[in-house]
Amino acid sequence: MRDKRGNVHFGAIYGIAAIIVALAAGIALFGNRADAATTSNAGTGHSHDLTINQPNTLHVSLTDPEDLVPVDELPVVKGVLGFAPNAAPAPDRDYRAHVEVVLDVTEKVMRLADGVEYRFWTFGDTVPGPMIRVRHGDYVTFTLRNHPDSLMPHNIDLHAVTGQGGGAEATLISPGQQATFSFTALHPGVYIYHCATAPVGMHIANGMYGLIVVEPKEGFKPVDKEFYVVQGDFYTKGDFGERGLQDFDMQRAIKEDAAYVVFNGSVGSLVGENALFADVGDDVRIFFGNGGPNLTSSFHVIGEIFDTVNVEGGRLVNHDVQTTSVPAGGAVMVEFKVNVPGTYNLVDHAIFRAFNKGAVGQLVVVGDKDPSIFTERTDIRPFDPASEQ
Amino acid sequence: MTSTARTLSRTLRLVVAIATAWLVGSAAAAPNMVSVKGGDVELLFPVADEGPTLVAPFSIDVVPVTNADFLRFLEAHPEWQRGNVPEVFANENYLAAWPAELGLGDLDPAAPVTGVSWFAAAAYCEASGGRLPTEAEWEFVANAGYQGPRGRDEPGFNERILVLTANRSHQPGPVGQGDANFYGVKNLHGLVWEWVFDIGSSFNTGDSRSEGDRRLQLVCGGGSAGAIDKSDYAAFLRYAFRAGLNGAYSSGGLGFRCAV
Numbered sequence: 001m002r003d004k005r006g007n008v009h010f011g012a013i014y015g016i017a018a019i020i021v022a023l024a025a026g027i028a029l030f031g032n033r034a035d036a037a038t039t040s041n042a043g044t045g046h047s048h049d050l051t052i053n054q055p056n057t058l059h060v061s062l063t064d065p066e067d068l069v070p071v072d073e074l075p076v077v078k079g080v081l082g083f084a085p086n087a088a089p090a091p092d093r094d095y096r097a098h099v100e101v102v103l104d105v106t107e108k109v110m111r112l113a114d115g116v117e118y119r120f121w122t123f124g125d126t127v128p129g130p131m132i133r134v135r136h137g138d139y140v141t142f143t144l145r146n147h148p149d150s151l152m153p154h155n156i157d158l159h160a161v162t163g164q165g166g167g168a169e170a171t172l173i174s175p176g177q178q179a180t181f182s183f184t185a186l187h188p189g190v191y192i193y194h195c196a197t198a199p200v201g202m203h204i205a206n207g208m209y210g211l212i213v214v215e216p217k218e219g220f221k222p223v224d225k226e227f228y229v230v231q232g233d234f235y236t237k238g239d240f241g242e243r244g245l246q247d248f249d250m251q252r253a254i255k256e257d258a259a260y261v262v263f264n265g266s267v268g269s270l271v272g273e274n275a276l277f278a279d280v281g282d283d284v285r286i287f288f289g290n291g292g293p294n295l296t297s298s299f300h301v302i303g304e305i306f307d308t309v310n311v312e313g314g315r316l317v318n319h320d321v322q323t324t325s326v327p328a329g330g331a332v333m334v335e336f337k338v339n340v341p342g343t344y345n346l347v348d349h350a351i352f353r354a355f356n357k358g359a360v361g362q363l364v365v366v367g368d369k370d371p372s373i374f375t376e377r378t379d380i381r382p383f384d385p386a387s388e389q
Numbered sequence: 390m391t392s393t394a395r396t397l398s399r400t401l402r403l404v405v406a407i408a409t410a411w412l413v414g415s416a417a418a419a420p421n422m423v424s425v426k427g428g429d430v431e432l433l434f435p436v437a438d439e440g441p442t443l444v445a446p447f448s449i450d451v452v453p454v455t456n457a458d459f460l461r462f463l464e465a466h467p468e469w470q471r472g473n474v475p476e477v478f479a480n481e482n483y484l485a486a487w488p489a490e491l492g493l494g495d496l497d498p499a500a501p502v503t504g505v506s507w508f509a510a511a512a513y514c515e516a517s518g519g520r521l522p523t524e525a526e527w528e529f530v531a532n533a534g535y536q537g538p539r540g541r542d543e544p545g546f547n548e549r550i551l552v553l554t555a556n557r558s559h560q561p562g563p564v565g566q567g568d569a570n571f572y573g574v575k576n577l578h579g580l581v582w583e584w585v586f587d588i589g590s591s592f593n594t595g596d597s598r599s600e601g602d603r604r605l606q607l608v609c610g611g612g613s614a615g616a617i618d619k620s621d622y623a624a625f626l627r628y629a630f631r632a633g634l635n636g637a638y639s640s641g642g643l644g645f646r647c648a649v
Binding site for chain 1: 582638
């Protein structure tokens with residue numbers, strides 16, 4: 001009886017799913033054609049890259065001569081990590097390499113907010129874990145080490161990996177163990193990595209995520225400042241601001257009722273003396289990830305417009321974007337020129353998260369004002385509707 | 390080769406010992422044990438097409454084996470002392486916190502012994518006329534609540550054992566504190582991980598297909614798909630811990646208790 005009802009139910013779901021897929025395919029085809037037409041008619045404006053809507057097999061298959069060098073003949077280089085809010089340095093080479101990356105897993109009590117502590121599980125002793133940066137086509141040998149003082153088993157799923165579990169199964173290790181596996185970075189892009197040991201949600205909710213950037217062979221264009229910011233939602237027994245060492249609240253996590261939504265692992269991590277700094281005229285790039293575990297970020301910088309956004313961290317470049325949606329387990333790369341001085345707030349524009357749960361950071365821009373772009377207040381006086389008539 | 394053979398022969402001897410224990414000494418539980426009637430246990434990841442696992446009546450230690458207990462064992466069985474035990478039976482973390490071969494130093498004699506390999510734990514239980522509990526037995530006892538045999542029917546039970554499990558101290562306190570569960574067993578969640586006889590890792594080839602499946606379930610994104618109670622996070626932590634083990638492994642957070 002119950003089984004039968006279940007089958008009917010699933011049948012209906014599959015039917016609806018099939019219709020949705022068919023519709024989506026149709027929309028995608030139509031959308032591409034419309035896009036191409038619009039672009040060919042538009043003679044002015046930004047010079048958009050017309051290749052971005054074409055099938056990306058060219059980018060995926062590694063057929064350059066450098067890609068065919070056997071792994072054991074590749075130069076071995078140590079992966080250089082970036083600790084938030086500092087991005088890892090760009091790979092300074094124009095050839096394929098064998099990159100060795102080592103990450104340590106620890107469990108430690110750290111500050112979540114003023115007066116609030118939390119038992120974080122970390123990659124590299126920090127939340128987010130260190131940013132890893134390799135070059136498209138690199139052969140990466142990855143070693144994960146679980147500190148002997150850990151109480152839990154851990155592993156890592158790098159979204160930049162093509163293969164079983166993104167490395168999760170290969171790297172499952174108990175306290176005091178280390179494990180190694182290798183992969184070729186087949187796809188350029190900005191990728192999340194996270195712990196994928198059961199219960200996965202709890203490991204992520206405790207802070208186990210970071211970014212791995214696979215830079216295109218030609219490299220990203222040079223900018224003046226690069227930053228590394230990852231959002232995460234936290235589920236504590238006590239509500240926002242309740243003092244003391246706070247336990248993870250499983251029910252709250254299941255209900256997706258975050259007590260904290262923060263950038264870089266704690267409230268205030270990018271505020272005041274921790275703020276990001278840039279000079280007027282700088283081109284700024286932010287590698288922005290969302291570890292989740294649950295919430296999608298509506299990433300926005302108050303008072304700025306992103307010149308470009310690498311949508312979902314991939315090759316599709318959008319221009320002139322106010323707010324970009326970054327899914328849990330996803331990332332984005334945004335670039336913008338800072339034209340005038342000021343304090344620019346980074347927020348999740350699901351705005352109660354910013355002002356009531358911690359998702360706010362600051363980019364302080366110093367330098368000369370430019371009234372042709374922005375005047376500060378030029379006038380203030382009482383407004384009397386009667387006097388207008 | 391030799392070490393594999395030794396491991397095999399040791400495992401065989403253990404199996405024989407257990408069979409003997411079951412045949413001969415099944416009756417009275419030792420004074421520090423409680424007898425458990427047994428019954429069906431729902432493992433977190435039931436094997437497909439099989440019902441609940443049936444657990445036969447058994448007895449199990451009320452509390453984990455302590456430092457003092459293990460010191461006595463080492464005195465009687467020097468082959469398990471740190472300097473004597475072969476590497477295949479215990480890795481370099483074996484009893485690493487002990488300042489001397491037969492000295493506890495500042496360690497609390499009443500705290501659970503940790504840093505013990507599966508082989509050493511099994512040998513201890515064998516020497517005391519018992520064996521390690523099977524995973525099904527351990528889970529049968531640990532699934533019990535404080536009032537009845539099914540903890541997850543008790544409000545707040547999953548949360549309570551999750552907090553106990555996740556908030557353990559690196560220096561576990563003495564055994565015997567805290568509430569006994571429905572079967573009269575203590576310290577199942579709040580002190581240390583505990584070895585079970587069949588840890589379900591690569592060195593146990595008994596059911597490699599289903600064990601392999603379970604291992605995948607525990608490490609991949611869809612890890613809870615087959616689980617019977619998706620909110621029993623403490624159980625996920627336990628099963629995941631077992632999935633990463635081998636018999637020579639030891640660490641500061643891992644102890645054991647015995648069963649008969």
